[in-house]
Amino acid sequence: MPQFIIIARDFKDSEALNRRLAARPTHLQRMKVEKEKGNFIMGGAKLNEQGNMFGSMLIVDLPDKRLVEDWIAADPYITEKVWETVEITPFRIAEV
Template structure:
């Protein structure tokens, strides 16, 4: 099942610097997830000055419990970059299904 993960960085001093120092581990984790098919797409949330202050990820997990398990090991969580993480079931609308063929509805045989 697809989920949108919306993560917001802490506003504590030093968070951006911590983000940048941990970013290689975060990106490496994302690459592994892309390989196993659990991470489809993502990107940074920017503030008015163009500085990263969070992220949005579209992930594919069977259960919410699997997402929680992944988040326990996410470098931005472990290193206190992300302060708040919202997780919501996500539906790909028909006009974007060509980008995600795995999620196209299959007709039911009579």
């Protein structure tokens, strides 16, 4: 079964970073719970040249893309309007 890579890009308005910082504790707590369930494999913030967060990358292990879409829709970064766009791509972790 493939995993999925999620590439999310933040809104670019003047309040986008403030919304991200406000939603971050709830988002990270959710990822902690999802990791314990085996749904969240790894991820983190994408950084620009100045080291500022402007998006995210996640690898998740869910049965199909529809479930990934539903899973993402419940994330605080969606509900609090941090992520403007989300790209979901099937992915297979190499067994090395």
